Amino acid sequence: MINRNPQLGKNRALQHLLTTEGLPASILRQILDTAETFMGVTEREVKKVPLLRGKSIFNLFFEPSTRTRTTFEIAAKRLSADVINLNIAVSAQSKGETLLDTVDNLSAMHADMFVVRHSQSGAAHLIAKHVQPGIHVINAGDGRHAHPTQALLDMFTIRRYKKEFHNLRVAIVGDILHSRVARSQIHALTTLGVPEVRVIAPKTLLPRQVERLGVRVYHDMRSGLRDVDVLMMLRLQKERMQGAYLPSSEEYFKYYGLTPEKLALARPNAIVMHPGPMNRGVEIDSDVADGNQSVILPQVTYGIAVRMAVMAILAGSQPSDGSI
Amino acid sequence: MQIHIKNGRLVDPKNHVDAVRDIYIADGKIQSFDTPPAGFHADRIIDASHLIVCPGLIDLSVRLREPGLEYMATLESEMNAAVAGGVTRFACPPDTDPPLDEPGLVEMLKHRARNLNQAHVYPIGALTQGLKGEHLTEMVELHDAGCIVFGQPNALLKNLRVLMQAMQYAATFGFSVWLNPQDIHLAYDGVAHDGEVATRLGLPAIPVCAETIAIANIVLLTKETHVRTHLCRISSAEGLDMVRAAKRQGLRITCDVTINHIHLSDMDIGYFDSNCHMIPPLRSFSDRDALRVGLIDGTIDAICSDHAPVDDDVKLLPFGQSEIGATGVELLLPLTLKWGLEMKRPLIEILAAITCKPAEILGIDAGYLAPDAAADICIFDPEAYWKVTPSALLSQGKNTPFLGMELPGKIRYTLVNGNIVYESDL
Numbered sequence: 001m002i003n004r005n006p007q008l009g010k011n012r013a014l015q016h017l018l019t020t021e022g023l024p025a026s027i028l029r030q031i032l033d034t035a036e037t038f039m040g041v042t043e044r045e046v047k048k049v050p051l052l053r054g055k056s057i058f059n060l061f062f063e064p065s066t067r068t069r070t071t072f073e074i075a076a077k078r079l080s081a082d083v084i085n086l087n088i089a090v091s092a093q094s095k096g097e098t099l100l101d102t103v104d105n106l107s108a109m110h111a112d113m114f115v116v117r118h119s120q121s122g123a124a125h126l127i128a129k130h131v132q133p134g135i136h137v138i139n140a141g142d143g144r145h146a147h148p149t150q151a152l153l154d155m156f157t158i159r160r161y162k163k164e165f166h167n168l169r170v171a172i173v174g175d176i177l178h179s180r181v182a183r184s185q186i187h188a189l190t191t192l193g194v195p196e197v198r199v200i201a202p203k204t205l206l207p208r209q210v211e212r213l214g215v216r217v218y219h220d221m222r223s224g225l226r227d228v229d230v231l232m233m234l235r236l237q238k239e240r241m242q243g244a245y246l247p248s249s250e251e252y253f254k255y256y257g258l259t260p261e262k263l264a265l266a267r268p269n270a271i272v273m274h275p276g277p278m279n280r281g282v283e284i285d286s287d288v289a290d291g292n293q294s295v296i297l298p299q300v301t302y303g304i305a306v307r308m309a310v311m312a313i314l315a316g317s318q319p320s321d322g323s324i
Numbered sequence: 325m326q327i328h329i330k331n332g333r334l335v336d337p338k339n340h341v342d343a344v345r346d347i348y349i350a351d352g353k354i355q356s357f358d359t360p361p362a363g364f365h366a367d368r369i370i371d372a373s374h375l376i377v378c379p380g381l382i383d384l385s386v387r388l389r390e391p392g393l394e395y396m397a398t399l400e401s402e403m404n405a406a407v408a409g410g411v412t413r414f415a416c417p418p419d420t421d422p423p424l425d426e427p428g429l430v431e432m433l434k435h436r437a438r439n440l441n442q443a444h445v446y447p448i449g450a451l452t453q454g455l456k457g458e459h460l461t462e463m464v465e466l467h468d469a470g471c472i473v474f475g476q477p478n479a480l481l482k483n484l485r486v487l488m489q490a491m492q493y494a495a496t497f498g499f500s501v502w503l504n505p506q507d508i509h510l511a512y513d514g515v516a517h518d519g520e521v522a523t524r525l526g527l528p529a530i531p532v533c534a535e536t537i538a539i540a541n542i543v544l545l546t547k548e549t550h551v552r553t554h555l556c557r558i559s560s561a562e563g564l565d566m567v568r569a570a571k572r573q574g575l576r577i578t579c580d581v582t583i584n585h586i587h588l589s590d591m592d593i594g595y596f597d598s599n600c601h602m603i604p605p606l607r608s609f610s611d612r613d614a615l616r617v618g619l620i621d622g623t624i625d626a627i628c629s630d631h632a633p634v635d636d637d638v639k640l641l642p643f644g645q646s647e648i649g650a651t652g653v654e655l656l657l658p659l660t661l662k663w664g665l666e667m668k669r670p671l672i673e674i675l676a677a678i679t680c681k682p683a684e685i686l687g688i689d690a691g692y693l694a695p696d697a698a699a700d701i702c703i704f705d706p707e708a709y710w711k712v713t714p715s716a717l718l719s720q721g722k723n724t725p726f727l728g729m730e731l732p733g734k735i736r737y738t739l740v741n742g743n744i745v746y747e748s749d750l
Contacts, residue, residue: 006595021524100640120642121526122596129595130640143644144526180526207523208531 006128016128016137017310019146021187028192032156034309035302041078042305051312052081055112059085060102061140062118067276068140068150071300072115075307081113099123100130107131113138113314121145121180136314144178150275151184153306155192157299158230161271165189171198171224171266172215173256174234174283175205175245181275182234183213190214200224201256204245221256225265233258233274236283249282259285263293271295325367325742326350328360332372332703336379337676338692347377349699352742356695368744372703375736378675379691380412380443380700382682384580384628385556386653388445390436391429392421397633397720399433402653403442405719407746409629409654410702410735412443413683413690417477418450425450425461427469434470442745444700446686448475448502451490457481460490464497472687475502475556478603480538482508484545491549500552500687503542505563506604510534515644517605521590527643530605535563543570546577554685555579557630559604561614568623578685579623581615582630583652583659584725588612592725598639598646599725602630616667619677626682627663629656633721651721655712657704658731665732671706699742708734 005022009015014027041049057076061069069085076083088102097105103114113136116124121143128137141147155165162168170189176182176199189197190213199210200218211217218224225231236252246252258272272284272294280286289296327349334345334357348355348364355361386406389397406414416433418424424433430447437445449471453459463474474494480503481487487503494501514530516522522529539555543566546553558564558579570577584602589612593600600606618624632649639646652659656678664674683691690700709730714722738746 098637098641118642120644122644123642125596126640126642142526143642144528146526183524183526208518208529209520209523212520213524 006125014313017148017314018124018128018137018139019187020148020151020184020191021146023191025191025193028152028155028188031152031306031309031313032159034313035156035305038305038308041308042301047078048080049078050080052076052079052315055081055315056110057081057083057113057115057311058106058111059083060088060106060114060116061086062088062099062116062123063141065117065141068117071303072140072307075304075311078304079308079311081311099126103127103130107135111135113311115140117141119143138310138314141180143180144183145180146184147180148184149303149307149310150181151188152310153299153303154185154232154273154275155188156302156306157273157295158271160298160302161295162229165192165194168194168229169196169198169227170194170230170232171200171228172232172234173200173221173224173258175236175240176201176210176234177205177207178237179234185232186213186215198224198228202246205240221262222265225262228266229270231258231263231266231270231272233272233283235275235277236279253282257281257283257285258288260287260291263288273299276300326364327368327370327699327739327742327744328366329370329372329377329701329703332375332377334377334693335672335675336693337672338379338680339694340672341693342672347693347701349739349742352699354693354695354697354699370703370737374705374707375703376671376706377701377703379679379693380702380738380740381410381656381678382686382691383411383414383631383653383656383678384626384682384685386411386414386416386629386631387419387633387649388416388433389633390420390433396635399436400440401718401720402631402633403437403440405717406443406653407738407740408718408735410657410704410738411653412700412702412738412740413446413688414443414653415446415448415473415686418448418455418475419477423450423455424448424471425453425455427462427465430466430469430471441743443740446473446688447471448473450474451476451494451501452481452486457483457486460493463494463499467497467499473500473502473554477504477556479504479506479508479511480541484541488545488549491545491551491553495549495551500554502554502556504556505535505538505542505558506530507534507538510537515601515605516593517590517607519590519608521593525593525596532560532562532607535560535604536566539563539566543575543577546570546575552576557582557585557604558615558624559585559607559611561611564614564618564623571623578625580626580628580682580685581619581624582628583655584630584650585612586616586619586627586663587659588725593643596643597725598641598643599650599723599727601643601646601648602650603648616663619663620667620669625677626685627656627660627677628682629653631719633719634723636722639723650724651717651719652724654717654719655724655726655731657702657735658733659726661706661733662731699739701737701739702735703737705734705736706732708732710734
């Protein structure tokens with residue numbers, strides 16, 4: 001059976017943003033370019049444009065999140081949309097309502113867009129398949145599967161600092177197995193033409209056949225970091241130490257934590273990224289996190305512009321050059 | 325009722341018969357072929373011209389969802405579905421709620437099934453109490469109540485010592501033990517084959533070694549206990565090689581595969597299609613191809629539907645939370661035929677996998693056509709293709725990865741004990 005890419009409409013325009021996998025480079029670039037136009041908005045005194053006035057955006061967070069939910073909320077408000085935050089983890093689901101029942105109820109309240117985070121891979125796809133045409137779904141993280149807006153803001157950051165993608169060597173370090181961020185980064189990087197994407201992790205934290213995603217696998221930081229232009233660190237969840245993935249955070253830090261010495265193996269002007277929240281002393285040393293190669297805080301700032309761009313494009317309300 | 329089935333092409337793998345023959349049925353049994361017995365007056369003549377007449381199909385795994393899970397399906401709906409699929413005998417796994425671990429439950433199920441006067445039902449007794457893997461069930465009592473085999477579905481026992489003792493105890497009384505080779509710790513929270521698809525979709529994975537390590541344990545324990553072992557639902561090429569080796573050693577081991585695993589792979593999960601959420605998981609293309617060949621070289625003995633009717637509500641969930649399984653008893657013949665056509669094998673060979681071979685595994689005297697045998701017969705049109713749609717399925721479960729596909733093989737008549745329990749016009 002033919003499975004049409006559920007993110008794209010008949011005219012190949014973006015209907016939902018569920019994953020960076022399978023999206024054409026032109027759409028990724030369109031999002032980055034649109035975000036660029038919004039950068040001006042976020043820096044001026046009145047940080048609002050009326051592009052989504054009258055639209056209702058529901059933040060559906062089935063899994064706790066502060067940072068991502070907040071940046072989506074700020075992005076929506078700067079576009080003048082009405083934002084409703086629902087922390088479902090502690091409401092309907094605990095009363096036994098199913099995921100799709102929740103979505104149906106909120107659709108009946110005339111939602112225009114859902115921003116969804118869920119602990120299960122595929123939750124955003126399920127909702128996108130279920131909602132009426134005209135309602136858009138943005139995946140704000142589903143299980144281990146995808147976190148496309150995070151990857152897009154990372155791409156935006158890379159482009160701001162490195163200008164081009166086609167001449168870069170990028171390393172993603174840490175818990176690839178459980179990371180939706182890593183998966184979305186890999187697809188975005190390869191689609192945008194980065195010639196060499198590396199993943200660096202112990203074997204317990206790498207999924208099977210990860211090389212089929214178009215990456216080179218390294219287990220040793222010292223060889224994996226050599227000559228890279230961009231280092232993307234991943235957050236290591238404390239739970240990994242409870243299972244048998246890793247013996248201790250100390251040993252992890254020793255072999256996979258990013259220290260100034262290991263960073264010195266990369267290109268001199270390499271940038272260091274992290275999706276947050278950071279575990280200082282576990283995956284990253286404070287000297288690196290706060291050092292002059294770190295772009296971790298700019299990532300957060302850019303995240304708002306990128307999420308504005310995604311919402312505006314989905315709502316079909318892209319700014320023309322003079323409109324903002 | 326006396327029935328004359330005329331002009332049909334009779335295909336009976338067990339007796340190596342593939343020829344146009346008439347069948348005369350009276351008193352629930354086949355009386356003769358070609359010439360009517362003395363005093364025969366047909367109450368009903370079935371014209372089976374251009375149709376295949378074969379032994380009633382035997383399915384090694386059909387879930388009726390009774391007792392306890394009636395919201396998913398009922399005995400009535402699934403018994404109807406079975407005969408609509410040409411299935412006249414089937415085994416049902418003990419994973420009901422409560423599990424089939426007490427004689428009373430088994431007797432009730434047998435009794436309810438018997439009253440419907442349709443297919444013969446063979447409940448598989450739970451190997452351990454509550455299927456918890458800690459204490460043995462009263463196997464002899466369960467046998468007296470109607471269980472002829474004992475099983476531990478879905479995952480292998482945590483405790484190999486208990487498993488060995490269960491196998492020893494079953495061997496004492498000559499019962500065979502049916503085991504699903506999947507190590508519970510290695511499978512853990514997995515929902516899909518450990519390969520590229522699970523990696524892309526971020527689905528927790530079940531490695532192939534969850535199956536091979538379980539098979540290794542089962543093979544060694546079979547050697548140790550001399551029990552007759554049946555491996556339910558094999559899924560990997562590596563597992564298959566181990567079964568092949570065990571059979572070569574002369575161990576009394578048989579195994580089956582599902583209609584899903586000989587046609588589908590993890591690629592079919594597509595964008596999180598929860599109809600493809602199965603245990604064991606759909607594995608890679610090469611695993612699937614090996615299973616298709618394993619059936620032909622005899623490593624795999626039988627094909628089953630692993631029928632699992634599931635309510636829509638519990639399928640419309642994120643993949644990992646969705647209920648496991650697919651409806652299938654009505655697809656057993658079509659998907660077996662499809663496999664046979666694709667492998668270019670003769671009908672008589674492929675029908676063995678759903679007639680005489682599963683009968684041998686169950687240890688029942690059935691699955692063939694002969695004078696004096698019960699008139700359990702399936703008559704189907706091998707040329708007719710039909711589209712799998714929710715309304716075309718009698719099962720209460722409409723969930724299957726094959727929805728929308730055109731499949732060969734339309735059941736025209738199903739007979740159980742000489743009664744026509746299902747018929748369709750076209």
